Amino acid sequence: MADSPLRPSSLINTVYGAFARRLGGWLSVADLITLMSELDVDGPAARSAISRLKKKGVLTPEHRGATGYRLSAAAHPVFDEGDRRIFGSLEPAKLSDGWAMAVFSVPESERSYRYQLRTRLTWLGFGNIAPGVWLAPGRLLGDARDMLVRRGLSDYVHLFAADYAAFSDLPETVSSWWDFPAIQEQYATFTDAYGPVAAGLAQQSDIPGDEAFRHYVPMLTQWRRLPYLDPGLPSELLPADWNAVAARRTFQQLHDVLATPSLLHVQQVTGLTETPPAS
Numbered sequence: 001m002a003d004s005p006l007r008p009s010s011l012i013n014t015v016y017g018a019f020a021r022r023l024g025g026w027l028s029v030a031d032l033i034t035l036m037s038e039l040d041v042d043g044p045a046a047r048s049a050i051s052r053l054k055k056k057g058v059l060t061p062e063h064r065g066a067t068g069y070r071l072s073a074a075a076h077p078v079f080d081e082g083d084r085r086i087f088g089s090l091e092p093a094k095l096s097d098g099w100a101m102a103v104f105s106v107p108e109s110e111r112s113y114r115y116q117l118r119t120r121l122t123w124l125g126f127g128n129i130a131p132g133v134w135l136a137p138g139r140l141l142g143d144a145r146d147m148l149v150r151r152g153l154s155d156y157v158h159l160f161a162a163d164y165a166a167f168s169d170l171p172e173t174v175s176s177w178w179d180f181p182a183i184q185e186q187y188a189t190f191t192d193a194y195g196p197v198a199a200g201l202a203q204q205s206d207i208p209g210d211e212a213f214r215h216y217v218p219m220l221t222q223w224r225r226l227p228y229l230d231p232g233l234p235s236e237l238l239p240a241d242w243n244a245v246a247a248r249r250t251f252q253q254l255h256d257v258l259a260t261p262s263l264l265h266v267q268q269v270t271g272l273t274e275t276p277p278a279s
Contacts, residue, residue, distance in 0.1 A: 018259070116151065
């Protein structure tokens with residue numbers, strides 16, 4: 001497990017995103033507290049985190065023979081988008097994919113929307129190339145469109161599918177649009193924390209479910225921030241020592257060996273069975 005503490009609410013988000021959605025979307029409070037205790041989160045801290053997620057509209061109370069919470073309807077598209085970013089973007093984009101460009105102008109009287117736009121576009125992985133002009137790999141266009149509609153910001157933005165034509169050295173220019181050192185630092189932190197875990201687990205032929213769960217949830221919680229900080233730029237535009245490659249390899253190794261036994265452990269604790277995805 002990583003040395004840096006992770007917020008209980010972030011761990012609960014991961015438990016719902018990675019497991020509860022596959023088990024019907026609902027967990028009893030008792031089972032959730034049991035699972036959180038295995039992650040060294042005590043009962044009061046877990047209950048406080050559950051309350052915060054309820055206030056944020058992520059969790060909705062629902063009684064199913066026991067007191068529990070399910071993911072809210074509004075949370076599902078957010079988690080679906082997260083899946084695409086976390087598990088679907090392990091490979092860099094291609095230059096041939098083009099770019100997604102967002103252009104916005106917000107009146108001074110509504111400047112709070114300007115802050116929201118900047119925050120949300122940055123979180124999606126957009127780089128700021130000029131005042132009110134933001135850029136990301138073309139494959140993020142759909143997620144950007146969905147986010148802007150979901151957040152009620154679409155009236156302020158024009159989205160374009162764009163190609164770069166001229167006139168600068170693109171790799172050098174791109175490095176000024178994103179904070180490469182900060183992204184590299186986050187990847188290094190992840191690899192330093194979980195590289196040894198991956199190496200140790202590689203020597204085990206059969207990982208107990210509770211051990212897998214204790215490793216997997218914090219690892220996934222720390223990892224899921226990174227695909228949002230990193231836009232997944234084409235490899236031709238990245239520094240030669242770009243350390244995302246090693247971090248992605250570590251994540252994939254751990255996901256491959258820990259995800260299934262972790263799910264089986266959650267099923268054992270909760271007594272819930274896997275629900276087929278909606279068609």
